[in-house]
Amino acid sequence: MSVVGSASGVRLALMETIVAFHAHPDDEVLLTGGTIARLAAEGHRVIIVVACDGDVLPGPGQGRRLGELRASAAILGADKAVWLGYADSGHGPVLFEDPPGLTRFARADVGEAAAMLAAVLADERADLLLSYDPGGVNGHRDHVRVHQVGARAAELAGVRLVEATVPRELAVRAARLLLLSRLVKRYRLDEVRGYGTPRSQITHRVDVRPYAAQKRAALAAHRTPVSGRGRSARAFRALIRSPLPVFRAACGTEWFAEPGGRTGELADRRSTDGLGQPD
8 A cells, every 4th residue: 555645734623534435546536526626625635545556457657547646636636645555457358367466456355455445544534435336336346346345444444434426327328328429338238227326316416517627637637548549548538628618517416325325415514515415
């Protein structure tokens, strides 16, 4: 486990510490970037933890994505970025052998990884852990492992848990559009129908439209996935290059589900202004 970036600051009496746990560099933007920016702007301390380094195969750019995470975290206003120490498992039918000295996150022992994350929660005196829904939001094996590890770590540390998600109905509509336009090919519509959370079970809907410019800039900091030749890279570039009103409309809401169905504030009401009211 290593810290890949940090910023000094003074903890205020009414400020909460939130740990946002993600699978890979860039997930912190796509799923919670606006929420991180908003929490930081409203005085809370946010720490981003990623399980994986983002490198599926060795190459000349090894470690570059953790540097991009550091840049993204600074743009969003996060206090610190931490790598839990695992390798990216990749997406698809093949799970490659572990790289030298590392374990792919999909092969990680849940208890061991949860203990490391729980130690971060304890060291940082976290009030809230943001993790992923049971399906990992999009079914990726590393994302599913984030859910498993996050749930166990929150239990070990005695920390409140809220899980990032998307409305299942919206995921299906978006998947139809992306599959028809051939922007993505690796997902099947029957799989997508199990992703996310039914809208009726979503407990927190966060309006992040005022932070759209920050979110777009943080996404642009992840140059490695954006500069590729594949369909996902083209989709990334189209999103980043879209006019801000278009980006704001597409990425201006983030969703969370709290186990147990608790609604209300995502962070302490005393130091926020209606953050995370449900639909």
